[in-house]
Amino acid sequence: MQIKFDQVSADYQLGPIRAKNIIDNVSLQIAPATFTAVIGQTGAGKTSLLKLINGILRPSSGSIQVGEFTLDHSANKATLNQVRSRVGMVFQFPENQLFAETVEADIAFGPKNFNFSAEEVDQSVYRSLERVGLDQSLLKRSPFSLSGGQQRRVALAGVLATKPDILVLDEPGAGLDARGKQEIFALIKKLNQQDRVTVLVVTHDMNDVAIYADHVLLLDQGKVVTYQETRAFFSDQDQLTEWNLELPDTLHLQRQIERRTGINFKQISLTQTELIDQLIEEKLL
Numbered sequence: 001m002q003i004k005f006d007q008v009s010a011d012y013q014l015g016p017i018r019a020k021n022i023i024d025n026v027s028l029q030i031a032p033a034t035f036t037a038v039i040g041q042t043g044a045g046k047t048s049l050l051k052l053i054n055g056i057l058r059p060s061s062g063s064i065q066v067g068e069f070t071l072d073h074s075a076n077k078a079t080l081n082q083v084r085s086r087v088g089m090v091f092q093f094p095e096n097q098l099f100a101e102t103v104e105a106d107i108a109f110g111p112k113n114f115n116f117s118a119e120e121v122d123q124s125v126y127r128s129l130e131r132v133g134l135d136q137s138l139l140k141r142s143p144f145s146l147s148g149g150q151q152r153r154v155a156l157a158g159v160l161a162t163k164p165d166i167l168v169l170d171e172p173g174a175g176l177d178a179r180g181k182q183e184i185f186a187l188i189k190k191l192n193q194q195d196r197v198t199v200l201v202v203t204h205d206m207n208d209v210a211i212y213a214d215h216v217l218l219l220d221q222g223k224v225v226t227y228q229e230t231r232a233f234f235s236d237q238d239q240l241t242e243w244n245l246e247l248p249d250t251l252h253l254q255r256q257i258e259r260r261t262g263i264n265f266k267q268i269s270l271t272q273t274e275l276i277d278q279l280i281e282e283k284l285l
């Protein structure tokens, strides 16, 4: 599903006070089945942007096209519900929202809510449990008896069970150890590549961006600084410096090797494999 922002602004109304232009005149087109990393400092508007795509936050002006639906200031409830059934949102620490007595009931909640038939509910519960790599033996367990990493998978399975075309995730790796985080990102990448789910992920880790994302969206004060392909993004050293962004480990290593040897590699290394290939090509290995 395609996502198109057309001059979108948004704000939060807090009683009489209005936080102005949290999202500020954003125009942006995100192609179907792409994997976008959303980055920017705290308060830049990353979470708000995800909420706009999911219809939790409504634009104050402009419009957002999500597939065949249009979200604008006057979008009605039916449209918002339809968009929510197509866009799965995984909040930060989604395990905090687990509530049911069993894992099965928790995962089934979304599809039931969207009026899946009993048979479809069962199928999607099993399918999404398998997708997140959890065993069926957990279905009758209380979600609260599981480990933190397992709880996060259950929460993710609950969103996947609604069969979204678009998945937006707010720092899905936060608070997990390196391995748990890598597993979650690998899983999201698989959904993106095999099921052609359009993915937007908020992350602070440039390694995640380099390894998994095909596009980078950098926000600052509610505005789009840049939206570009990952390789082009990490090739623009001036921009990285200007925005004080860390380099992914592989690129950092490459820059050190280039400095020490005086050899400039032909392209930037986004993964370990790419770095090794280039070292071999330059006869440094």
Ligand SMILES: Nc1ncnc2c1ncn2[C@@H]1O[C@H](COP(=O)(O)OP(=O)(O)O)[C@@H](O)[C@H]1O
Pocket (backbone or CB within 6 Å): 012, 013, 014, 019, 022, 040, 041, 042, 043, 044, 045, 046, 047, 048, 049
């Ligand atoms: N519910 C809310 N009510 C009022 N202001 C909010 C609310 N949520 C976020 N904001 C403000 O909107 C701005 C963008 O927030 P957010 O989208 O959460 O940024 P990020 O996810 O990049 O940290 C911040 O200035 C924040 O204080």
Ligand SMILES: [Mg+2]
Pocket (backbone or CB within 6 Å): 046, 047, 048, 170
């Ligand atoms: Mg946020």
